[in-house]
Amino acid sequence: MPSNRLEAPLRKLMGPGPLDIHPRVYQALTTPVIGHLDPAYLKTLDRVGELLRNVFATQNRLTHATPGTGTSGMEACVANLLEPGDAVLVCVLGYFGDRIRQMAERQEADVTLLEGEWGKPADPERIKEELDKRSYKVIALVHAETSTGVLQPMDEISRLAKEYGVMILLDSVTSLGGVEVKADEWGLDAAYSCSQKCIGAPPGLAPVTFSDRAVEAARNRKHPIRSWYLDITLLDKYWGSERVYHHTSSSTLNYALLEALQLIDEEGLQHRFNRHLKNHKALVAGVEAMGLEMLVEPPYRLPTLNTVRIPEGVDDVKVRGYLLEKFNLEIGGGLGALKGKVWRVGLMGYSSSVENVLFFLSSLSRALAVQGCKSDLSSGLDAAMSELGA
Ligand SMILES: Cc1ncc(COP(=O)(O)O)c(C=O)c1O
Structure with missing residues (x-):
């Protein structure tokens, strides 16, 4: 007999919002x-x-x-x-x-x-x-x-x-x-x-x-x-x-x-801003060491929402679908003029954590590999960790 219970998958929310909730x-x-x-x-x-x-x-x-x-x-x-x-x-x-x-x-x-x-x-x-x-x-x-x-x-x-x-x-x-x-x-x-x-x-x-x-x-x-x-x-x-x-x-x-x-x-506002900045920097270091590029120039990068350029030949929708299906991980696609060109990775509030940075880098690397696109995960994780001083 079908259950009447309300069900929703437990996702890791790293898109443009909503984000994970404490x-x-x-x-x-x-x-x-x-x-x-x-x-x-x-x-x-x-x-x-x-x-x-x-x-x-x-x-x-x-x-x-x-x-x-x-x-x-x-x-x-x-x-x-x-x-x-x-x-x-x-x-x-x-x-x-x-x-x-x-x-x-x-x-x-x-x-x-x-x-x-x-x-x-x-x-x-x-x-x-x-x-x-x-x-x-x-x-x-x-x-x-x-x-x-x-x-x-x-x-x-x-x-x-x-x-x-x-x-x-x-x-x-x-x-x-x-x-x-x-x-x-x-x-x-x-x-x-x-x-x-x-x-x-x-x-x-x-x-x-x-x-x-x-x-x-x-x-x-x-x-x-x-x-x-x-x-x-x-x-x-x-x-x-x-x-x-x-x-x-x-x-x-x-x-x-x-x-x-x-x-x-x-938490304290200043501490919270520092946490967002630190995790953003780790994510950027990881993404770049993996061989990917950010859309925005360093001085204007938003710590809470990271736009990563989709590598040539990689299917945006397939990658996001794979992340959702295999890892319960939600990231965002591009909007308007940037549709199909960038992924939008949110590190906001409770979702802005070291664990999420590492989880995202590993999951993305796997999703890219499935598409035949090689990325250097080991360098990515090293770069993120060293940015975090860990
Ligand atoms: C910058 C900005 N303004 C406005 C909105 C609209 O907010 P909402 O979707 O909560 O209505 C969004 C939603 O993502 C946003 O990112």
């Missing part, structure tokens, strides 16, 4: 569901906000997690900051920058695109040229472009935004909790992330933070915010001191998010 976070998911206005639950929500302020490095009062995945955070930021006719400069150097562009166009903002090669960061010089041409309300860009594996340096862009009095809208979906995000220092007006990557919780919530200036601008718009669900002036009445019902907040997901944030707090 047992304590799984356990938090079984905490009893309670009402969204229960005083005990409101304490949970307050603590989520408090710990999110730490990871965003901000004092912003309006810092919380919108219901929905990272895309809901993106929509919250775009829909609240932009109204019809607002001039926005959108930097598109990958798949997710383009998603911001699409959303800004749906808000009927006056969108100027600053496009660049996928695999490279946005050039502050070009941003400056655009800012010299006309006045903008917002610059929108992606801090950690998951489609290319590029980490966007922020210091110069932040300086320019301050000099020209432009707001910054930042996608920190693949950086928050794994790479430094300095919302206050960089002067971010709206930033969003997701629960399922470096934060280490299941998908379903999107951490967001809005500066006081952004909240003020949202309150004083000419046109109403086009998304009712993600209108921060309404959400603020639930998250803030008024405690007015807005939506039935998922206590289950917020418990998990809180536990994941508590784990981050216990």
